[in-house]
Amino acid sequence: MLRVESLSKIFSKGSTNEKLALRDVNLSLGEGEFVTIIGGNGAGKSTLMNCISGVYEIDNGRITLDSTDITFDPEYKRSRHIGRVFQDPLRGTAHDMTIEENLSIAFAKGKSVGLQAGVSKKDINLFKERLQLLDLGLENRLKHKVGLLSGGQRQALTLLMATIIKPRLLLLDEHTAALDPTIARKVLSLTRKIVSEEKLCTLMITHNMKASLEYGTRTIMMHEGRIMMDLQGHERKDMTVDRLIEQFEKRSGAELDNDRMLLG
Numbered sequence: 001m002l003r004v005e006s007l008s009k010i011f012s013k014g015s016t017n018e019k020l021a022l023r024d025v026n027l028s029l030g031e032g033e034f035v036t037i038i039g040g041n042g043a044g045k046s047t048l049m050n051c052i053s054g055v056y057e058i059d060n061g062r063i064t065l066d067s068t069d070i071t072f073d074p075e076y077k078r079s080r081h082i083g084r085v086f087q088d089p090l091r092g093t094a095h096d097m098t099i100e101e102n103l104s105i106a107f108a109k110g111k112s113v114g115l116q117a118g119v120s121k122k123d124i125n126l127f128k129e130r131l132q133l134l135d136l137g138l139e140n141r142l143k144h145k146v147g148l149l150s151g152g153q154r155q156a157l158t159l160l161m162a163t164i165i166k167p168r169l170l171l172l173d174e175h176t177a178a179l180d181p182t183i184a185r186k187v188l189s190l191t192r193k194i195v196s197e198e199k200l201c202t203l204m205i206t207h208n209m210k211a212s213l214e215y216g217t218r219t220i221m222m223h224e225g226r227i228m229m230d231l232q233g234h235e236r237k238d239m240t241v242d243r244l245i246e247q248f249e250k251r252s253g254a255e256l257d258n259d260r261m262l263l264g
């Protein structure tokens with residue numbers, strides 16, 4: 001489904017601040033594969049997501065989605081097939097619009113232009129059905145403005161919006177990091193449910209090492225712009241947070257410097 005080949009990204013090229021943020025990254029994800037990404041500060045995790053989603057142009061390499069080369073597609077074109085949820089709960093929804101209006105906009109992404117106007121009874125029923133999955137009572141608040149929701153409710157809604165039309169790829173950039181632990185767990189289990197039911201090809205950055213092993217089907221660890229560990233199958237199943245830190249330090253020759261990761 002997703003294939004990243006020899007991907008390199010350089011910031012401030014040719015200047016004294018030149019930074020090689022991604023170095024020859026190769027990554028392939030199959031259908032329904034749910035990959036968690038961890039790594040120290042500045043390892044290149046967000047840059048990788050930004051290159052895949054088209055926020056940044058790349059300096060070398062190729063990105064294909066379902067065998068279509070998207071390397072040079074602009075971000076808006078990729079967003080038709082790529083769902084994304086950011087850390088900031090305010091980012092994925094329009095606070096001045098109702099839950100129904102927000103969902104309608106997300107839902108219209110999958111319709112051809114002529115069919116976008118208006119929300120049918122059938123659409124409303126679908127929205128209610130999907131909102132029920134969240135178990136937050138939002139199905140009874142369709143006409144409420146999104147600005148009235150808590151951060152966690154808003155992030156759960158954003159996740160629903162990113163997946164209401166099945167994306168070919170779902171990118172989650174620390175989407176639970178700004179939530180309190182209880183609602184973060186709820187959003188994470190909802191993520192797991194949606195990803196597995198819809199068989200979504202998913203990349204999730206997390207600073208929580210425990211969550212990186214607990215959620216998803218595969219874990220990659222990045223360091224200095226490279227993928228330095230790719231855990232799956234038995235190796236992942238038997239992995240613990242302590243051993244993961246040990247392996248990281250052994251392979252990188254560096255100490256893990258991400259306080260949020262260690263504290264998480």
Ligand SMILES: Nc1ncnc2c1ncn2[C@@H]1O[C@H](COP(=O)(O)OP(=O)(O)OP(=O)(O)O)[C@@H](O)[C@H]1O
Nearest residue numbers: 011012019021039040041042043044045046047048
């Ligand atoms: N827009 C930018 N301009 C210049 N340098 C950048 C830019 N974005 C990222 N970088 C640099 O590229 C490197 C990788 O950054 P990135 O944000 O991808 O790391 P990360 O793994 O997501 O880190 P963190 O966990 O701290 O968020 C860092 O050295 C960072 O300073």
